[in-house]
Amino acid sequence: MEKIDILVCDSAAYNKKLYKTIKEGINPKGGLMRCWTHLLDLVSDCWQDSELNGNLHTITAKFQHLLNRSSLRKTRYIQFLKDKGCPNPKSMPTMVLTRWNSWYQIICYLAEFLPHIKAFAVAEKPKENSELVNCLLEILEDPYKYSEIKLLVQFYFENAQVCSDMIQYFETPKGITHQSYNKITNLWNFLRFNVYNDDFGESIHQIINQNDMDLSFWTSAFKNLYRKAFIKLDQGARTLGIFKGSQGFLS
Numbered sequence: 409m410e411k412i413d414i415l416v417c418d419s420a421a422y423n424k425k426l427y428k429t430i431k432e433g434i435n436p437k438g439g440l441m442r443c444w445t446h447l448l449d450l451v452s453d454c455w456q457d458s459e460l461n462g463n464l465h466t467i468t469a470k471f472q473h474l475l476n477r478s479s480l481r482k483t484r485y486i487q488f489l490k491d492k493g494c495p496n497p498k499s500m501p502t503m504v505l506t507r508w509n510s511w512y513q514i515i516c517y518l519a520e521f522l523p524h525i526k527a528f529a530v531a532e533k534p535k536e537n538s539e540l541v542n543c544l545l546e547i548l549e550d551p552y553k554y555s556e557i558k559l560l561v562q563f564y565f566e567n568a569q570v571c572s573d574m575i576q577y578f579e580t581p582k583g584i585t586h587q588s589y590n591k592i593t594n595l596w597n598f599l600r601f602n603v604y605n606d607d608f609g610e611s612i613h614q615i616i617n618q619n620d621m622d623l624s625f626w627t628s629a630f631k632n633l634y635r636k637a638f639i640k641l642d643q644g645a646r647t648l649g650i651f652k653g654s655q656g657f658l659s
Contacts, residue, residue: 444588445575445579447640448595449575450640451571451637451641452508452572452575452637454633454640455564455571455637456508456511458633460556463556463557464518464560464561466543466547468500468514470540471525471544472503473540474529477540481532484532485499485528488527488528489521494524498517500514500517500525501513501514508571509572509575509576512569512571512572515561515564515568516565518557519561526548526554529544529548530545551619555619555621559615559619559621562611563612566608566609566611571595571637574595577591596638599634599638599641600638602631602634603631603638604631608627608630
């Protein structure tokens with residue numbers, strides 16, 4: 409036990425209790441450190457589970473269901489994309505609830521194919537006047553709801569990649585301690601900076617201006633997303649010193 413430098417676990421109360429029970433036998437220079445992959449997943453959930461995403465989640469789930477319930481429709485969709493001149497026609501990725509990166513893959517897909525999804529739903533209505541198609545069109549043909557989805561997709565596409573890349577990095581065995589420390593520190597600085605930043609990029613402001621959206625509302629909403637993510641990450645920031653000072657970092 410005296411050779412243990414760091415006990416890594418998630419934030420469950422029983423893990424903290426375990427550490428308090430055995431800490432006398434652990435290297436006094438070490439300590440308890442939160443699992444960074446788990447922490448990054450919680451950071452990412454702040455964005456994926458945002459109350460802003462209601463219509464975004466609805467069209468994602470409805471469109472996936474629309475394609476999955478009929479192989480012929482999925483074939484028609486791929487052909488539809490080809491007819492529209494898409495250089496890389498493909499179906500929407502599958503959402504896996506236990507893997508946050510699958511949600512970001514869907515965001516990347518929507519950033520490229522959202523207008524085609526809308527056009528395909530319009531083309532499908534004469535073939536199937538179903539609740540699925542009508543629900544999609546009720547959202548996608550509403551100018552405000554469509555603009556809202558487009559704006560959120562663009563925001564996540566441009567800003568959430570840093571979290572996606574971090575999760576992918578920590579899920580592989582190639583991580584090196586000092587590189588991991590630097591990546592976490594960079595993410596902490598990135599989130600903290602954007603909590604106070606009013607400029608979210610030209611493409612974001614272009615969507616807001618073109619669709620006459622409330623700039624102050626969305627500036628506040630995006631900063632709040634960053635604030636929630638930063639608070640989650642900051643909860644584990646106190647263990648960065650332990651992480652950096654571990655034997656793995658020095659070796």
